[in-house]
Amino acid sequence: MTKVKFNLLSAGYCEANRSHALRKSSSKTIKFYATYAHIEHPVFGHILFDSGYASRFYEATKNYPFKIYAKITKVFIDEKDEAKNILKKKGIHPSDIKFIIISHFHADHIAGLRDFPNAEFICSNVAYQDVKNRKGISALKRGFVPSLMPDDFESRTKFLSFDDATKEVDYLGKTIDLFKDESILICQLEGHAKGQIGALLNTDKKTFLISDAAWLKQNYIDLHLPNPIVRLFFDSWSNFKTSLYKVHNYHKAHPETQIIPCHCEETLKELTYSK
Numbered sequence: 163m164t165k166v167k168f169n170l171l172s173a174g175y176c177e178a179n180r181s182h183a184l185r186k187s188s189s190k191t192i193k194f195y196a197t198y199a200h201i202e203h204p205v206f207g208h209i210l211f212d213s214g215y216a217s218r219f220y221e222a223t224k225n226y227p228f229k230i231y232a233k234i235t236k237v238f239i240d241e242k243d244e245a246k247n248i249l250k251k252k253g254i255h256p257s258d259i260k261f262i263i264i265s266h267f268h269a270d271h272i273a274g275l276r277d278f279p280n281a282e283f284i285c286s287n288v289a290y291q292d293v294k295n296r297k298g299i300s301a302l303k304r305g306f307v308p309s310l311m312p313d314d315f316e317s318r319t320k321f322l323s324f325d326d327a328t329k330e331v332d333y334l335g336k337t338i339d340l341f342k343d344e345s346i347l348i349c350q351l352e353g354h355a356k357g358q359i360g361a362l363l364n365t366d367k368k369t370f371l372i373s374d375a376a377w378l379k380q381n382y383i384d385l386h387l388p389n390p391i392v393r394l395f396f397d398s399w400s401n402f403k404t405s406l407y408k409v410h411n412y413h414k415a416h417p418e419t420q421i422i423p424c425h426c427e428e429t430l431k432e433l434t435y436s437k
């Protein structure tokens with residue numbers, strides 16, 4: 163089993179209401195950080211899981227209908243905080259990134275993709291088929307902003323199908339062993355967005371990147387559901403609940419595993435301070 167190193171970083175944030183993320187909680191504006199993971203594999207090199215926001219989001223959402231997106235979610239991203247610039251500061255050039263795993267195609271996960279010219283993309287085929295031909299309102303309804311996608315996306319992408327999944331993991335079902343060395347196992351976390359995937363990393367303390375299967379740690383620890391109003395933006399509420407239970411049960415069985423919801427400020431801060 164090959165070990166990988168992992169670092170949680172963030173590129174911008176949007177404002178959200180705590181009462182939407184946790185039903186029946188008090189109304190309070192909170193920050194939804196757009197986190198992404200930098201993973202170092204001893205053979206395959208630098209890998210990202212998602213990319214966070216990039217300032218091209220503003221340009222991409224300037225005109226109708228995508229300006230509705232920018233209006234609904236107030237986004238804050240400074241060029242200096244973009245993934246490519248934060249990584250450069252760590253001595254990693256954008257062209258050093260070899261792979262980017264895309265959990266799903268919402269703008270806060272893909273806005274930085276164009277900044278990594280050598281990266282091979284990895285995503286669920288189901289997720290891509292669901293968005294690829296959408297334009298205008300139809301794309302907007304999926305939280306998908308087509309102009310954020312690299313022009314050569316299809317020729318640079320490995321499309322995953324869970325028909326080929328080989329490794330069974332308790333509570334998570336069939337997973338894809340990405341590099342055939344058990345360093346990164348990809349699992350299905352349907353519901354929030356069609357074909358959403360998560361990644362179980364073989365780090366020192368195991369790490370489970372769950373993307374938006376939960377927004378805050380309270381969602382998966384206490385099974386505290388979001389406000390039903392967010393169903394409007396989800397692909398399937400019942401699949402979302404199934405995925406949340408998967409993560410909850412996995413957490414109970416493996417309390418030592420660090421679980422990373424993409425937008426949880428508390429989780430981001432815990433990881434940043436523990437270094």
Ligand SMILES: [Zn+2]
Pocket residue numbers: 266268354355374
């Ligand atoms: Zn999302």
